[in-house]
Every structure is written in C-alpha cells, then in structure tokens.
Amino acid sequence: MKKRIAKLLAVIMIIAMVSTSLAACGKSADTPASTPAASTPGSTGKYYDKSTSAESIVKDAASKGKVGNWGLGNEYEVQALLAKYGQPITFLSQAFDMDGFDNDTILLASAMTYNELGLVKNSYEGGYKYGDKVGIIDMNDEGVAMLEDNIFCTREFAEKNPNTVKAFLYASMKGWEDACNNPEEAAKIVFEYGSSVSSEHQAYMASEVKKLVETDTSGASVKDYGNMDDKALQQTLDLAKKYIQLSDPAAASKLQSMTLDDIRDVSYLKEAMASGGKFGDLEKTSVSIQLKWLPQAQFMGYYVALKKGYYKDVGLDVTIIPGGGDIGETTAVYTGQVDFGVTWVSNLIAANAGGMDLLEIAQVYQRSGLVLVYKLN
Amino acid sequence: MENGYLNTEAGPLKINAAGEVSTKKARARKKAGLNKDAVMTVLYPVLFGILVLVLWQTQVLHKILGTDTFTLPLPGRIINIIFENVPAILKNVQATVIVAVGGLLLGSVLGYFLGIVAMAFPKWGSGGISIASAFTAVPIVAIAPILNNLTKDLSDDPHIRSMLAKTLVVMITCTVSMSINAYRGFTELKPFSLDLMKSYAASKTTIFLKLRVPNSLPYIFTALRVSVPASIISALVSEYFAEFIIGVGRQIRESIVLAQYATAWAYILVACAIGILMYAILLIAEGVILKGRRHR
Known part of the structure; x- marks a missing residue:
C-alpha cells in the first residue's frame, strides 16, 4: 500500500513540477510580448478628434496595440505606415467582419474602401451605421500605397498561349470599361452571379471600385484600363522588399534582387489593346480565372464581360472561380488548376520569391483601396 | 499478473512480495526474448524513413508523386530554414506548447473531476458521460472563433486573451476523453474487489481512495494517449483563428497563403516533432509510473 501511495505522490509531484515549469515558461513568454502592447499611455478622449493628425492617431493606436489587419499578405501597407511613424510593425489579427472595430477591440481597423468601409458607414443590411462618425487614413495619401487587384498567369502559360492571353485581356478590359461606365448595372450583374453580400452593398462596392480602377495613387484620372504604371509598381516592389518577411533564406535573397521585369510584362496588354479585337488562332479557348475573394463587385469587370458576351466575342469560354478564406490564388494558377488569377501585387511578389514564376499581365486597380478606419469623438 | 495485482491490493504483505518477484522474473524472461524483436521493430521503420529521405532529396520521390521541388521542397532546404530561424521557431513553438500543455492539464484535471462526479452519482453519471462524449464531435473549427469572442473581455492584452481562448479550445477537447476514461x-x-472491500466494511471514501483511484491510473494514461496528440492538433488549429498572430499552426497557414511552401514545410516538421516528443514523454512517464502495474 505504501508503495502505491508513493507512486501516486510521484505522479502528483511530476504533474506539479511540469505545470510550475510551464507556468514559468508562460511568464517569460508573456512579458516581452505584452510590453510593447501596453507601454505608452496616450490619447485624451476615448476616440479621435476630426482635427487629429494621421501621425498622432497611428502613434496612439499603435502604442495601445490596437491596430488591426487581416494579415495573410494584406498587412504590408499597414506595416509600412507604422514604420513611417516609427512604431513597431505588429498588429492585431482582424476577423473578416468589423465586429472588432465596433466593440473597440481594434481602434484603427483595416478596411477596403469598397467593402469594409461601406459596412462601417452605411446602414443597409449588415452595416454598422457609423455614417460620418468615422475618419480614415488613406494609404495613397500617406505614400505607402501598394497596388492591389491585377490579372496574372504563369510566364510559361503566357509564352505558350500569347493569343489567348491577349484575347482574355482585351475582353476583360472591355468588361471593366463597361462596368465603370455603368456601375449600377455591373452591381446587378454581379449580384445575379451569386453574391456574398446584399444588392445595396454590391452597388456601393461598384461605385467605389470604379474610383480605384479610374484613379491613380496621386489622384489623377486614368483612362487606359489595366495600365501598369511603373512608378506605382516600383513603389509596391520597394515596400514589398522592406516588409515581406520571408524565413526561407533562398526566397528572401530572391526577393531582394527582384526587379519589375520579374513580375510583370506590359507587352500582352499593349498588343491586346492595339489589336482591335482580332487575335488569330487562340491556343486555348476554354480558360478559367481564379478570383481573390467571393463574388462581389470587386471583380465586376469579369462578370460584366461574361454576362455581356465579351469573352464569347473573342472566342473564349471563360469560367470564373470565386475565392474566399485561405484560397491561394497564386498556388491555383501556378499548379495549373486555373489559367488566370486576380491577386494583389504584393502576393505575386511573395509567390515569385518563394519559387513560382508568375507574371502580371494587367494592373486593374490603379491605386490602393486600403484605408485605416477610426471612430471620431 | 492478473492475480498479482489483486493480491497486492488486498492480500497480506508476504503474498504481495511473492507476487512482485514472480512478475519481475516474467519480465526478465520476456525482455531477453524481446530484445531482438525490439531492435528489428525500430530498425525497419528507421531504414524506411532514411530510404524515403534519400528518395526525397534525390528528387526520385517527386517523379513518383508527379510533383515539383516547389510544392514539395527538398529536405535540405527545409532543414536549412529551421536552422536559420531558430529563435523565431522557438518563440512559436513555445506559444503552441504552452497552449497545448496548459489545455491538456486543465482539461485532464477537469475531466478527472467530472469522472469523479459521474461516479459519485451513478444514476445519471453514465448517461451524463455518454452525453459528454458527444462533445468530442464538436469541431475545433467551430468552437475556436466562438471562444475568441467569449474571451474578448477577459484581458486587455490580446496576447494573453488569445492564449486563453486557444487554451480553452484545447481544454474542451481534452476534458471529454479524460472524463470518459476516468x-x-x-x-x-x-471482479469481486468491490465485494471484498465491502466485506471489510470499508467506507465509500476508503473504497474510492484505495480501490477506485489506483484502479483509474492506467485509464488516465489511456485517456492521455488520446488527448496528447489531440491537444497538439487543437492547439495548431485554434491558432488559425486566434487574434494574436503566433504559433506553429499559424505560421503554417501564413506561409501557405503566401506561397512559401518551404517555410510551411519547416513548420510542419516542427509541429510533427512537438507531437512525437510529447507522445514520447507520455510513453516514458507511463512506463515509469505504471512499471509492473499494467495488468493487461
């Protein structure tokens, strides 16, 4: 019996020792991580005044550890902004709704002008009804804009199917032009194709996307759809080199030596737009495009081109494949599951650094749609 | 051995000693015979593992699977990434292990306690336990975001908050198997041990402490054999949804979304190592604590 008790005691001792040693681990892990989050006391009111500068808002929110972003490759502009104002580049993982912003877990939340910002401001279904009670910090104004939605395929696919690529670009750009001229109609078309959001939000999104497609980072208007502006792309690449952290040394060194020629080719778009809709024999007539997210007006150009038969006119049978969650559009295109994809330039850069050979063939969004949104006092 | 156990439990000291001796002899005999087999059982898998590694590094495996070195990077590159990022990996490992072990301990203690409660009230105890077993069917993917929201108010520090949320997820998965097994x-x-105790007019407390608790010891390890791997899996998955971006599982997700497959593989390897190491610790602990006790 004594032996048994001794063994039981030994078990308890072991459990106690393990738990205390782990508790010690826990403390040592928590302390350094929590210090930057709660160090500087700052703001005067609960929220921010209209007159407060972007700099002091960023500094205050960062010192409280309440800057949010979705991560997963969407964070580089926010990190660049934090770095611009001398803050640590850590952020909270933001969910794909704005509840964290609504309940003040996040003071400075990431939002796309065409999506989350609309949900925060507007009062239609799913909206948070803030109206004018929120302010925004625009990445374009802050000089940390990185270009977002583009069209890309693998270099190999482009070289093997030049006519298909040109035809696809021509019809897609026609779709974008049409969508931007009639955003309300485009919103309705997207809604018909199985929308993830309400028709009112779809209409709001279409009107905002139009601005991103037709305005560049400096605010000047752009009329040649899909134009790949070297200056904006170079800024994107420079920021990507600074803020994309790659643990793989091979990928990291590849990223640092990357030039614009490694990520984009303007010739396909140029020839497509000069062709007048005639492309000769298409190497491949049935193609697919992988979207970065769920069906919504963010991708209205492709849906309009499909609905209005622009793809059919050039002899293409196009399938649009919605994304969502962790769908890796770069992987899907690289492995050949789909022919074309829509991604952010930074994601394409990261993928190429990791060993893919992807090629941007059009830059649909001419400016960054990312803003940081905060509540006003 | 079947007898030895019962005798030691209730019988006088002499028989106890005799029982112990006989089991030791049996074990010694077994050991000599097992040695060769034991070597072989270790050797074959190790050889197979080395063969796979060689095929992998020489890219023969890629040809067989029809994949390329991008999706399935070479082991050399993966190992290199691990060595280049030791501090970062350790930080993530620490976060994952704290969550896994913390949740495992909390869940197991709670589960054991629930087992006691169920035993104390046998009328609804067995029914309650079977209902509890339904909880194992709750997917981690479903409860992780809910717990994230529930723990929002617990702490102002998102790091602590998300640690708590993740630990709770692990705790839930570990509680059930422990309560059922306890x-x-x-x-x-x-058979008859309870009757024997009753014939000694032993009180309920005595029966609990001297018969039920020692009897439950092997069952604790049965439960742990399930919960230890489960705790690591739940910790990895709950990191996907956590507010604070840290942990081995989270790094796997981030790397795959960013198309950094070599890095993802490095973290997958680390996750495997954590799992194997924790299971090995459990087996060693079991061997030491249950030495000569396992009667099955």
Whole structure:
C-alpha cells in the first residue's frame, strides 16, 4: 500500500513540477510580448478628434496595440505606415467582419474602401451605421500605397498561349470599361452571379471600385484600363522588399534582387489593346480565372464581360472561380488548376520569391483601396 | 499478473512480495526474448524513413508523386530554414506548447473531476458521460472563433486573451476523453474487489481512495494517449483563428497563403516533432509510473 501511495505522490509531484515549469515558461513568454502592447499611455478622449493628425492617431493606436489587419499578405501597407511613424510593425489579427472595430477591440481597423468601409458607414443590411462618425487614413495619401487587384498567369502559360492571353485581356478590359461606365448595372450583374453580400452593398462596392480602377495613387484620372504604371509598381516592389518577411533564406535573397521585369510584362496588354479585337488562332479557348475573394463587385469587370458576351466575342469560354478564406490564388494558377488569377501585387511578389514564376499581365486597380478606419469623438 | 495485482491490493504483505518477484522474473524472461524483436521493430521503420529521405532529396520521390521541388521542397532546404530561424521557431513553438500543455492539464484535471462526479452519482453519471462524449464531435473549427469572442473581455492584452481562448479550445477537447476514461477507471473494477472491500466494511471514501483511484491510473494514461496528440492538433488549429498572430499552426497557414511552401514545410516538421516528443514523454512517464502495474 505504501508503495502505491508513493507512486501516486510521484505522479502528483511530476504533474506539479511540469505545470510550475510551464507556468514559468508562460511568464517569460508573456512579458516581452505584452510590453510593447501596453507601454505608452496616450490619447485624451476615448476616440479621435476630426482635427487629429494621421501621425498622432497611428502613434496612439499603435502604442495601445490596437491596430488591426487581416494579415495573410494584406498587412504590408499597414506595416509600412507604422514604420513611417516609427512604431513597431505588429498588429492585431482582424476577423473578416468589423465586429472588432465596433466593440473597440481594434481602434484603427483595416478596411477596403469598397467593402469594409461601406459596412462601417452605411446602414443597409449588415452595416454598422457609423455614417460620418468615422475618419480614415488613406494609404495613397500617406505614400505607402501598394497596388492591389491585377490579372496574372504563369510566364510559361503566357509564352505558350500569347493569343489567348491577349484575347482574355482585351475582353476583360472591355468588361471593366463597361462596368465603370455603368456601375449600377455591373452591381446587378454581379449580384445575379451569386453574391456574398446584399444588392445595396454590391452597388456601393461598384461605385467605389470604379474610383480605384479610374484613379491613380496621386489622384489623377486614368483612362487606359489595366495600365501598369511603373512608378506605382516600383513603389509596391520597394515596400514589398522592406516588409515581406520571408524565413526561407533562398526566397528572401530572391526577393531582394527582384526587379519589375520579374513580375510583370506590359507587352500582352499593349498588343491586346492595339489589336482591335482580332487575335488569330487562340491556343486555348476554354480558360478559367481564379478570383481573390467571393463574388462581389470587386471583380465586376469579369462578370460584366461574361454576362455581356465579351469573352464569347473573342472566342473564349471563360469560367470564373470565386475565392474566399485561405484560397491561394497564386498556388491555383501556378499548379495549373486555373489559367488566370486576380491577386494583389504584393502576393505575386511573395509567390515569385518563394519559387513560382508568375507574371502580371494587367494592373486593374490603379491605386490602393486600403484605408485605416477610426471612430471620431 | 492478473492475480498479482489483486493480491497486492488486498492480500497480506508476504503474498504481495511473492507476487512482485514472480512478475519481475516474467519480465526478465520476456525482455531477453524481446530484445531482438525490439531492435528489428525500430530498425525497419528507421531504414524506411532514411530510404524515403534519400528518395526525397534525390528528387526520385517527386517523379513518383508527379510533383515539383516547389510544392514539395527538398529536405535540405527545409532543414536549412529551421536552422536559420531558430529563435523565431522557438518563440512559436513555445506559444503552441504552452497552449497545448496548459489545455491538456486543465482539461485532464477537469475531466478527472467530472469522472469523479459521474461516479459519485451513478444514476445519471453514465448517461451524463455518454452525453459528454458527444462533445468530442464538436469541431475545433467551430468552437475556436466562438471562444475568441467569449474571451474578448477577459484581458486587455490580446496576447494573453488569445492564449486563453486557444487554451480553452484545447481544454474542451481534452476534458471529454479524460472524463470518459476516468469514469471507466472508477467503475470497471476487478471482479469481486468491490465485494471484498465491502466485506471489510470499508467506507465509500476508503473504497474510492484505495480501490477506485489506483484502479483509474492506467485509464488516465489511456485517456492521455488520446488527448496528447489531440491537444497538439487543437492547439495548431485554434491558432488559425486566434487574434494574436503566433504559433506553429499559424505560421503554417501564413506561409501557405503566401506561397512559401518551404517555410510551411519547416513548420510542419516542427509541429510533427512537438507531437512525437510529447507522445514520447507520455510513453516514458507511463512506463515509469505504471512499471509492473499494467495488468493487461
């Protein structure tokens, strides 16, 4: 019996020792991580005044550890902004709704002008009804804009199917032009194709996307759809080199030596737009495009081109494949599951650094749609 | 051995000593015979593992699977990434292990306690336990975001908050297997042992402390054999949804979304190592604590 008790005691001792040693681990892990989050006391009111500068808002929110972003490759502009104002580049993982912003877990939340910002401001279904009670910090104004939605395929696919690529670009750009001229109609078309959001939000999104497609980072208007502006792309690449952290040394060194020629080719778009809709024999007539997210007006150009038969006119049978969650559009295109994809330039850069050979063939969004949104006092 | 156990439990000291001696002899005999087999059982898998590694590094494996070195990077590159990022990996490992072990301990203690409660009230205890077992069917993917929201108010520090949320997820997955097994340990006693205790007019407390608790010991390890791997899996998955971006599982997700497959593989390897190491620790602990006790 004594032996048994001794063994039981030994078990308890072991459990106690393990738990205390782990508790010690826990403390040592928590302390350094929590210090930057709660160090500087700052703001005067609960929220921010209209007159407060972007700099002091960023500094205050960062010192409280309440800057949010979705991560997963969407964070580089926010990190660049934090770095611009001398803050640590850590952020909270933001969910794909704005509840964290609504309940003040996040003071400075990431939002796309065409999506989350609309949900925060507007009062239609799913909206948070803030109206004018929120302010925004625009990445374009802050000089940390990185270009977002583009069209890309693998270099190999482009070289093997030049006519298909040109035809696809021509019809897609026609779709974008049409969508931007009639955003309300485009919103309705997207809604018909199985929308993830309400028709009112779809209409709001279409009107905002139009601005991103037709305005560049400096605010000047752009009329040649899909134009790949070297200056904006170079800024994107420079920021990507600074803020994309790659643990793989091979990928990291590849990223640092990357030039614009490694990520984009303007010739396909140029020839497509000069062709007048005639492309000769298409190497491949049935193609697919992988979207970065769920069906919504963010991708209205492709849906309009499909609905209005622009793809059919050039002899293409196009399938649009919605994304969502962790769908890796770069992987899907690289492995050949789909022919074309829509991604952010930074994601394409990261993928190429990791060993893919992807090629941007059009830059649909001419400016960054990312803003940081905060509540006003 | 079947007898040895019962005798030691209730019989006088002499028989106890005799029983121990006989089991030791049996074990010694077994050991000599097992040695060769034991070597072989270790050797074959190790050889197979080395063969796979060689095929992998020489890219023969890629040809067989029809994949390329991008999706399935070479082991050399993966190992290189691990060595280049030791501090970062350790930080993530620490976060994952704290969550896994913390949740495992909390869940197991709670589960054992639930087992005691179920045993104390046998009328609804067995029914309650079977309802509890339904909880194992709750997917981690479903409860992780809910717990994230529930723990929002617990702390101002998102790091602590998300650690708590993740630990709770692990705790839930570990509680059930422990409560079921503890309940079995308390109730599935040796034939007649309960009658024997009753014939000694032993009180309920005595029966619990001297018969049920020792009897439940092997069952605790049965439960742990399930919960230890489960705790690591739940910790990895719950990191996907956590507010604070840290942990081995989270790094796997981030790397794959960013198309950094070599890095993802490095973290997958680390996750495997954590799992194997924790299971090995459990087996060693079991071997030491249950030495000569396992009667099955």
